[in-house]
Amino acid sequence: VAVGQCGNQVGCRFWDLALREHAAVNKKGIYDEALSSFFRNVDTRNGGDGRDISKGKICSLKARALLIDMEEGVVNEILQGPLRDVFDSKQLITDVSGSGNNWAVGHKLYGCQYRENIVEKLRKTAEHCDCLQCFFIIHSMGGGTGSGLGTFVLNLLEDEFPEVYRFVTSVYPSGEDDVITSPYNSVLAMKELNEHADCVLPIENESLFDIVNKIQQMVNSGKLGSIVKQNSLVTSSASSTKTVQEKPFDAMNNIIANLLLNLTSSARFEGSLNMDLNEISMNLVPFPRLHYLVSSLTPLYTLADVNVPARRLDQMFSDAFSRDHQLIQADPKHSLYLACALLVRGNVQISDLRRNIERLKPSLNFVSWNREGWKTGLCSVPPVGHSHSLLALANNTCVKPTFMELKDRFMRLYKKKAHLHHYLHIDGMEQSCFSEAISSLSDLIEEYNELDATKSGPGIDPARLKIAV
């Protein structure tokens, strides 16, 4: 479910890259299990929306998606672009005037107005699934639609589909965000994420920007003996011959799209140690509210070398833990790990994985009750254009600074009651919404504080049960 401008722009990149990935693997054009995780196969020969074809040749692929925006621009562009046949009108919900960067407008006003419509469309998409395991929500936190209506949808999903996992990819605003009210919107949205999401993958634009620049530098430098292949983390299928992106955020959004593809790769494709989405939530969320996962993707690009010596493979693992590969401004190495997951794709075996875990472990701080807290997965199918790749997901206290800064920015506005009236005059909004939201965020920060306090402790193991012999 993509909500808002950011959500839909990222979503667009996601569907483009997903098609590219499946096209590279699925040579015979047969609709298989892997494809059915994200796409329906629809019989469109008689025009319009035919019935689903569950096996056999691919007829027409339709994304299992919902596109929601309170402005029409972004969604219209998608429907006029190369992806127009992947969606149908029953998957779209749009309005004209937008949410004015106001969480309350998105959550309370439009939420109320579009509730039934959204529920109905969600039910329809769910009915087309044999076995619905997970919802992905893609949105930004700083605006009005993605933030407000996006978290409204999150609530809805919990009410209507309580057994289905809710993974949320949230783009957090940076310090120099030009939306003045973004701290309000973000903190109000955080409360919803705290209470209703199973897993949140926070992303910061600054980090994406830095990564894009790094890749651009490598491509442009053309260092002697190292030619960067056209395919990198930021390449679209459309621009396989050019390295310049057409739209300013495409490169950054491709990174998020790749994150989601890698996250779901082991659920879609075979491997010697499968890692499903419910396993991610099970292993990386030790306490219900601590469900914020810092992610990093490596390699960012591949060199044209065909041979990949072990050294280069090991470099990929080292990079995954370095500060400049994280998708938020954080340094997990100097904070406390509660849990860590490594999902490897391509020709990498268990011994490579183990060797690198042994090598990197000493430089990482793990909480005392989870000293060997690693979850690993091996998927045989590499991403397009790479021979192997690694996605690292960390439940680490390094998210704390991001949340603390958010809180600070919120308080600077809130103390002066700046712009509050825009929110409070919306039906259903009260002062208590704000105080509850900041309280929820403060509690979360406090939980991370308490864990950080244990970092330097002696870590004495608790006494075992004594059995009478």
Add this chain to the structure above:
Amino acid sequence: MSIVTVQLGQCGNQIGQEVFNAVCSDIHGKHGLCSKKENESYQDTCKERFFSEEKAGVPVARAVLVDMEPKVISQTLAVAARSGYWKYNDRSHFCQKQGSGNNWANGYCVHGPKHKDEIMNLVQKEAEKCDRLSGFVTIMSMAGGTGSGLGAFVTQCLRDAFPASFILNHVIWPYGTGEVIVQNYNSILTLSHLYRSSDALLVHENDVVHKICAQLLNIKQISFRDVNQVIAHQLGSVFQPVYTAEGALHYSRNPLGVLMETLVPHPEFKMLGLRNIPQMPENSLAYSTFSWPGLIKHLRQMLIANATMEEGIDWQVRAPCPGSSIPSRHPTSKPLHFNTSIANLVILRGKDTHSADIGSFQDPALYTSWLSPQDAFNLWKTPRAFNKYEKSAALVSNSQFLLKPLDKLVGKAWNMFASKAYIHQYTKHGIEEDDFLDSFTALEQVTSSYATL
């Protein structure tokens, strides 16, 4: 007599397929090194034990494949069929779509009861195909959600449905550092539940097998396939046909029954370890010669020094002298240097087994005092060589082999439990803190029992 194998979860299915492969390739091999009559008898016994004949075509494995997600089973079926030597029955599998999420409670409390009838129907069908059923072997890992949780549930169902059959759980002990973060929880829940329903647990530790691949087989980039093939080889060396008595005319008819009788004299002690010698890369085999005295000497030292393979054995460890007082052993003060056994089984395969002298295994100093060494030690033999090894010996041991791993496992799980981390994931599917405590209590009991041997 036949064995029905139940393959559970990704690990169970991947290993199961390698086991049938190993067994099949062994009987088709030309390295039997024995008389034609002997070879034929071996092949027939093996086929009856593990395969049912299809009217036209390759033998069909006596197996039921169970998994909560579809990818592994479809792979397993395909790879087996491609071999051309054997296959699985197209209908003997059960799978779902969503997996167990590495959640023991999900496997045991949700999937188990929900799919019990369908799974047990498949088992019943396989059991009915056997002229005589020796029992069941389940293959599962302890770390995940399906093999462990659903596996524990299915074991219970097997016990209820087949009270007179033997049940052996082949259990994979996960790597010490992480495959799954909640692996220690899943493991203690699995072990404590299996202990109630099964006859014995035969354990393979991933760390140990990994070392064998690295140091003995010189594999550079070890894959799970390599690990699974070593495990399959070791299992084959136990379950392929043997003569269980001196002067016996037929291969043993009841492999599981005899195994249990010899190795599990007391229900408190069900943990069996497995050692195999020699293990070397295939291309070195042609250049190596083995002698029974050498193999037996190494195997015995591996037993008493608790070595996991034939390299790096601590030769300083000696059996305690008779007559010396054995001080009362507290689990934490005993240095665990000498591995005390309850019962041992040695299986010799290949040339000149009649000349092998296993007297050193009958030394009473190796054993507790409950059984006479004649009862505590058993020897099985066959002149038919196994899997290209001219001479090979296997040891199945009910001893303190697994004491240290078990103690470590319980310790790590307890450490995590004390902080209550991840408990909410289990309670939401029906496993409460009390259930955890029951498991801890049961396993501390088992640990203590083995420690005070």
